[in-house]
Amino acid sequence: MSARPGLILALTRDHALSRNIILLIGAVGTIACLILAQWHVGALWALLLFAPILVLALVDLVQVHHSLRRNYPASARFRWLFEWLRPFLRAYIVESDLDGRPFSHDARALVYARAKGAVDAHPFGTELDVYSDEYEWLAHSIAPSRNAPGQTRVSVGTDQCSRPYRAARLNISAMSFGALGAHAIEALNLGARLGNFYHDTGEGGLSPYHLKHGGDVVWEVGSGYFGCRDARGRFDPGHFADRAAHDAVKMTEIKLSQGAKPGHGGLLPGAKVTEEIARTRDVEAGQDCLSPPGHSAFSTPIELVEFAARMRDLSGGKPVGLKLCVGYPHELFAVVKAMLETGILVDFIVIDGAEGGTGAAPTELSDRIGMPLREGLILARNALVGSNLKDRIRLAASGKVSSGAGIAMNAALGADWCNAARAFMFSLGCVQSMRCHTDTCPTGVATQSPARERALVVPEKAERVARFQRATLAALHDIVVACGIDSPDEFTPDGLRQRISAVEMRSIDELYPFVEPGELLDGARDERLARWWAQADATTFKRQSV
Secondary structure: OOOOOOHHHHHHHHOHHHHOHHHHHHHHHHHHHHHHOOOOOHHHHHHHHHHHHHHHHHHHHHOOOOHHHHHOOOOOHHHHHHHHHHHHHHHHHHOOOOOOOOOOHHHHHHHHHHHHOOOOOOOOOOOOOOOOOOOEEEOOOOOOOOOOOOOOOEEEOOOOOOOOEEEOOEEEOOOOEOOEOHHHHHHHHHHHHHHOOEEEOOOOOOOHHHHOOOOEEEEEEOOOOOOOEOOOOOEOHHHHHHHHOOOOEEEEEEEOOOOOOOOOOEEEOHHHOOHHHHHHHOOOOOOOEEEOOOOOOOOOHHHHHHHHHHHHHHOOOOOEEEEEOOOOHHHHHHHHHHHHHHOOOOOEEEEEOOOOOOOOOOHHHHHHOOOOHHHHHHHHHHHHHHOOOOOOOEEEEEOOOOOHHHHHHHHHOOOOEEEEOHHHHHHHOOOOOOOOOOOOOOOOOOOOOHHHHOOOOHHHHHHHHHHHHHHHHHHHHHHHHHOOOOOHHHOOHHHEEEEEEOOEEEEHHHHOOOOOOOHHHHOOOOHHHHHHHHHOEOOEOOOOOO
């Protein structure tokens, strides 16, 4: 006998028949159709099915790029089919109401219901595990408030600002034209006008669609200075002053970093830089549009606050703020020290959490870089309270906010108002298909395709945007009343509770340090805060030795 196994044994041992089953089906089917075609013309129609299968399998068998396709011709392609179907099958069939990331089915359903003006009540009690260590809640009062006004607003602007603004408790967070399509930007802005709240432009510049319907706008200026840059990509004060003077622009904001990709910047490929986007961003059409990681207009904390003061003057005295995801605590403290040393104050600070969203970001940055919102917000609150600045500088929170409870919890940590991006995208009809970076958004929100944008009808979606914001603030009011206070400003850390095990809970001020007014100036009791404050220097972002 030969030392080599027989053909049948080899095929059985190596599963060659099963690996090549589609190739065999295509071959047998094609041959059979060719033979039968002599007697029955219908066999030629069957050939249209079997011949392409055979060709596809033969192509896979001889190609050199994919090992699976060489070993499993044609059948390996089912793997890619199911990979493509996987997120849709998971979202609609596999996940429970409380599963799903970044937003669960229930979180999305709440936004959809409020945007449509449908019933948003939940039957039969909570589905949350109230003994899970992820559970948190707000303490209510036996004596609910009788005097809480239906809606309250936040006055933004220090005494260095000549044109203060009154902000709503929930506003549209930064989303650029380019990341979102023109119809989506229009609907958001019209919704902001109908609901009397503001619309942040994102760092992609102040587009005509942000101004078309007259909604309040906060113009975000990032490191690319889009919409206010010169030919070298540096800040152009004249161009900024011209656009910031627009009546719709109520405040301006310096973006230092964003939660989903802090310290990264970004690149819009030249293929996506249309003539319209190029005009909005002051760049060349068809050329790569770079947003560098850092700013060129300043390099120290003092230079930063001086730049902010310059922007406030150029805008005609409108409030100017900072937006950042907190990284090293001493850097945030250095900015506070710069304000104390120069006497120049920003009017507001927006803290973005690492859980915040974006159209696209490197996975490692989204997953592992940046401070989550809770810790960042508490640190910013301590920085302002501990330096006696909290009563002058407003603090806002941005990062996965989608409900009245979320606004209330952030208020307990020091936030005066909240911004939301993805929640407002849901109100436009976003279904969390996770295709924001592909320009193939199925609902016409995150795309520049005119054919896809057609699905988003601006007047109808604008009403949904306004309804969602209005219903969410109504839910916030219900929480304010239940907690026995008259305003979200009265939420305190001791009223926010966190379960840390099945048999133990703590209030947030028992888990995190919360300083008293002026405490950082006098010497913080918490040794970490005291160390970070000592490491901060107004003349540099570098950590000082202590």
